Amino acid sequence: MCNEGCLIADLELTFTVKGSHEGSQKILLDSDPSLRIIVFHCVINEQTRLDVTLPEELADGNETVKSGVLSFPLNSLPVQKEIIVEEEAGVVNKYNNRKIIANLSGDLDVRLGFNLCMEEQEFLRKRKKYVAAALKKILHLEEDLKEHEVPVVAITTTGGGTRSLTAMYGSLLGLQKLNLLDCISYIGGLSGTTWTMANLYEDANWSQKYLEDAIKEARKQVTKSKICCFSLDCLKYYYEDLKERTKEGHNTSFIDLWGLVIESMLHDKKDEHRLSDQRQTVDNGQNPLPIYVAINLKSGYSAQAFREWLEFTPYEVGLLKYGASIRAEHFGSEFFMGRLVKRLSETRICYMQGMWSSIFSIDVMYVWNLAADSEDFWCRWTRDRVTDIAEEPFLSMNPYEVDTCLFTPSSVLSSALRDVLTGRPTIAQYPNFIRGFQMHSKYLESEGFSTWKDTVIDSFPNKLMETADDELSLVDTGFFINTSYPPLLRSKREVDVILHLNYSGGSQTLPLDQIAKYISGQGIPFPKIEISEEDRENLKECYVFEDADSPQAPTVLFFPLVNDTFKKYKAPGVERTPEEMAEGKVDVSTILSPFTTREVCFSEENFDKLVKLTDYNVLNNEKLIIRALRLAVARRKQRKY
Structure with a gap:
């Protein structure tokens, strides 16, 4: 288990640990210092590395400096010690002195072991x-x-x-x-x-x-x-x-x-x-x-x-x-x-x-229909409704004219329920x-x-x-x-x-x-x-x-x-x-x-x-x-x- 806390100033950087729970994270360096700490959870082995990616371009006056990627093997970092990393030449000084803190301390939140937990043992007593x-x-x-x-x-x-x-x-x-x-x-x-x-x-x-x-x-x-x-x-x-x-x-x-x-x-x-x-x-x-x-x-x-x-x-x-x-x-x-x-x-x-x-x-769809005692319940709430206007007295038209239907799209609620119910995982x-x-x-x-x-x-x-x-x-x-x-x-x-x-x-x-x-x-x-x-x-x-x-x-x-x-x-x-x-x-x-x-x-x-x-x-x-x-x-x- 490894918690990589990284504290850096004056720049937005991207940190990546492949295979970690978090993947990649960014630090906004103009934010509050307390917000410039990120944590990675990962397995440390010879292949595990921390990659620090600078922005694609860094402007210094009229001159453009291409950024690079700083990469550190995590198993080479001392535990619970602050490491100062000097930037390579070509990158302006204000980006120097990056701090990386590695931490392996703390108890697991998952209890491992086939014994009963202490609370259950106390319960039995x-x-x-x-x-x-x-x-x-x-x-x-x-x-x-x-x-x-x-x-x-x-x-x-x-x-x-x-x-x-x-x-x-x-x-x-x-x-x-x-x-x-x-x-x-x-x-x-x-x-x-x-x-x-x-x-x-x-x-x-x-x-x-x-x-x-x-x-x-x-x-x-x-x-x-x-x-x-x-x-x-x-x-x-x-x-x-x-x-x-x-x-x-x-x-x-x-x-x-x-x-x-x-x-x-x-x-x-x-x-x-x-x-x-x-x-x-x-x-x-x-x-x-x-x-x-x-x-x-x-x-x-x-x-x-x-x-x-x-x-x-x-x-x-x-x-x-x-x-x-x-x-x-x-x-x-x-x-x-x-x-x-x-x-x-x-x-x-x-x-x-x-x-x-x-x-x-x-079988819950069976229960659903049974509760309403009819398929009409399912139709009412989860399907678009098509009504024959001729069947509505107040909307009846000349019987010699073409049949007309009123189309009522399903509501947001019924559509959401339909998506859940018809998937039925x-x-x-x-x-x-x-x-x-x-x-x-x-x-x-x-x-x-x-x-x-x-x-x-x-x-x-x-x-x-x-x-x-x-x-x-x-x-x-x-x-x-x-x-x-x-x-x-x-x-x-x-x-x-x-x-x-x-x-x-x-x-x-x-x-x-x-x-x-x-x-x-x-x-x-x-x-x-x-x-x-x-x-x-x-x-x-x-x-x-x-x-x-x-x-x-x-x-x-x-x-x-x-x-x-x-x-x-x-x-x-x-x-x-x-x-x-x-x-x-x-x-x-x-x-x-x-x-x-x-x-x-x-x-x-x-x-x-x-x-x-x-x-x-x-x-x-x-x-x-x-x-x-x-x-x-x-x-x-x-x-x-």
Whole structure:
């Protein structure tokens, strides 16, 4: 890393460092001295040079003196020392004594390493006090658990749009009723479940309050008509907010418009909430730490051939493979060689949700038209209008005359929306915060990198770290596997138990089968997934997978989205009366289900049914959860620390 500060007087000069973040810069020497300092960020090697270009012509009376280029190899300059450079003969004296200051000092703004950040480590220490107290009560322990005896329990989810948003509320409610919510240290989300998480984490003490209130608010938003999201006022708001975001320096795309639609679907007003704001919800360990997940794609490669996992917490945003992380509030700003070179305003959470759930943006035009219940809505706002004047009574003319039409060009607003909507890119681009780094050959052998070495070009570091990758191309993890497992399987998090809450459409076992195969291929300890063909045809509410021979492998409790015993029982052990049997008819599996991924609006009855179903499925498997927690405590006590 090199910061070249150059201070020169009495002339306008151009400075160039090829391969640097800045490229070329100019100094106006008649300006304030404090403005005559420029900084370059670049890699110093034998080829790196600083070129100082004088104007093309310098006038001295009637004589014209041709300018030249002063060139200095940067690796020859002493660090943090002022260098005086005398000009060549032929250039008038007033251009002498150029000062160049080289500086290599200062810490990087990108944190490198596979350890957890200090804030997360502190969070875990505080969270374990909640977990230990809850486990002592639930497991009826006689003594308090020591810190190293407290297991780390995590929730992983799958996406599914409004279905997963709604179903997750029911699952969390069930855990809260069993006093198990305080046993959870991490919640991993993607796609539709990030909508639930972002809503909950606006409240600094959400898990310490009865969730019924949060569910009532979610019910209001899910059941409201979504046509309001496409009103004229909303369209103007989308346009103005995207324009302002562009002025701030952010890239904008269809994904950002999708994020604004999500905001309108789930809120009644503009949501100023940002990821870093969620620190207040975890700084005292009072709630589980939220981890949002996305993947980075590479141009020219499919998601199956190339993807890199990103995790987003209130503290940091990190690339798992490289062990590179930045502060959450700096995500979206520009970095070069680990330095923050251009700080932009922190992105609002709705734009993040658009990126985390971008797989649904493919169908947002379907939602757009559905909300208006007609193609007329699309025609009205994004196409030029051609009206048959003969159809307008006050403009009707002699019927024997030639037909006349009134042509009304589309407005600036509708044209802008049309440009965004018809392009429909499904990738959100954010500045690549590892841009400018060079990978050491031995880095490929590091434990952290090897764990996530899973793409077709991982053996070619020059391709991995191409300088052309100025942007991260981020999408919903559903483009690869509909899961939020990877961050929870980082060895430093030492997760003992994972509650897999599955809300995907179609095959309920597919995400679990896919992630188990993927994780095993990465050499990460994980239990073997064995479900009989008979069970796959008629899934139960909960399955437990564990590996007694591998203490490092977490115990996985798999909760598929099924309606099994809920058909006959309204609560664990409480059968339905004949009059209540209709309430147990919840279709979550057929093509006629009211909970398909494309549905953005549920009826109040269906919302209540889905919440009650997922709530019940957790409550009805209390014994399996308690058994897994008891086993986790026993394993922790057997470990040597």
